[in-house]
Amino acid sequence: MKRIGKLLGGMAVASMAVLSVTSAASAKDFRLGLITPPPHIWTKAAEAFGAELSEASGGEHSVTVFPARQLGNEAQMLQQLQSGALDMAFMTVAEVSNRAKDFGAFYAPFLADDVAHAGRILRSETATGLLDQLPAKVGVVGTGFGMAGLRQIVSRVAIDSADDLSGLKLRITPFEPILDFYNALGAAPTPMPLPDVYDALANGQVDAIDMDAELIWVLKYYEHADTIVQSDHMMFPMVGLVSAKVWAGLSEEDRARIGTLMAKHVDGTIDSYIAKEQGWLDQIKETGKTYKEVDRTFFGDAVAEWDGIWSEKSSVLDALREVAEDTANQ
Numbered sequence: 018m019k020r021i022g023k024l025l026g027g028m029a030v031a032s033m034a035v036l037s038v039t040s041a042a043s044a045k046d047f048r049l050g051l052i053t054p055p056p057h058i059w060t061k062a063a064e065a066f067g068a069e070l071s072e073a074s075g076g077e078h079s080v081t082v083f084p085a086r087q088l089g090n091e092a093q094m095l096q097q098l099q100s101g102a103l104d105m106a107f108m109t110v111a112e113v114s115n116r117a118k119d120f121g122a123f124y125a126p127f128l129a130d131d132v133a134h135a136g137r138i139l140r141s142e143t144a145t146g147l148l149d150q151l152p153a154k155v156g157v158v159g160t161g162f163g164m165a166g167l168r169q170i171v172s173r174v175a176i177d178s179a180d181d182l183s184g185l186k187l188r189i190t191p192f193e194p195i196l197d198f199y200n201a202l203g204a205a206p207t208p209m210p211l212p213d214v215y216d217a218l219a220n221g222q223v224d225a226i227d228m229d230a231e232l233i234w235v236l237k238y239y240e241h242a243d244t245i246v247q248s249d250h251m252m253f254p255m256v257g258l259v260s261a262k263v264w265a266g267l268s269e270e271d272r273a274r275i276g277t278l279m280a281k282h283v284d285g286t287i288d289s290y291i292a293k294e295q296g297w298l299d300q301i302k303e304t305g306k307t308y309k310e311v312d313r314t315f316f317g318d319a320v321a322e323w324d325g326i327w328s329e330k331s332s333v334l335d336a337l338r339e340v341a342e343d344t345a346n347q
């Protein structure tokens with residue numbers, strides 16, 4: 018709620034002119050896009066947000082959810098948010114970090130010890146304070162963070178040490194921090210959007226993928242693997258976004274309602290991953306595939322190399338590492 022108060026204050030001046038002509042609330046069917054498939058936790062959260070907004074507004078507002086990249090990839094959806102052609106999105110912070118470099122600090126390797134720790138970091142004031150950058154830098158309003166657990170490696174070939182990653186064609190989500198991590202490991206990182214991953218792994222277009230436990234299990238990526246490396250090497254945050262243009266045209270009441278409810282539902286995804294991550298990992302372990310559990314030492318100098326690169330690119334890396342230290346073992 019504190020965050021929404023801040024949002025309302027911050028946007029008030031810029032949107033005064035718009036508000037004066039649109040102060041009467043007008044019914045709207047908001048369009049919300051995401052890249053995740055219909056059964057995914059993010060998509061379910063988007064639908065629950067829409068249902069609650071509709072109820073809270075007495076049916077005045079509704080939300081139509083477009084999952085599975087129906088409105089385009091995340092870069093395209095971000096452009097649509099900027100122009101006001103799209104109202105809302107639940108988006109990877111990865112895509113946002115391509116436009117606002119400070120957000121890259123969330124991908125500091127081994128920032129979080131486990132998924133609950135990742136949740137505490139994302140709920141810190143240092144983390145949520147970053148959302149203030151979004152209207153000016155990206156043309157969107159960030160209501161709050163969610164996530165998709167921690168990252169693992171699924172490989173068609175055996176991986177006994179980090180040396181085995183050298184030269185490996187390894188699928189990554191298209192964003193810079195993860196590219197830098199796998200480059201530091203000598204791999205051949207291959208940026209590829211989520212919907213293309215299953216076929217690429219199945220037909221050997223890539224040797225390995227960087228992925229989270231939910232999708233490894235639910236979308237059965239493990240079926241095409243020799244080895245699953247549970248490395249928990251990075252968190253994978255998500256952010257609830259509203260087009261700044263659309264936001265400027267909303268009444269104060271609608272902003273408060275939309276901001277609060279969207280924040281609640283994106284934040285709820287953090288609790289879902291905390292509750293479910295271990296169960297997915299246990300089921301993956303039971304598939305009979307080679308399952309290796311490794312820690313940061315497995316990756317040798319790559320973690321320090323990444324920190325060296327990103328302490329230049331993101332001004333909040335040290336602050337976020339401090340938050341991580343303060344919130345460890347709670």
Ligand code: BEZ
Pocket residue numbers: 052053109165189190191210211227228229232
């Ligand atoms: C991915 O690119 O791996 C990804 C994107 C959205 C949700 C989960 C994973």
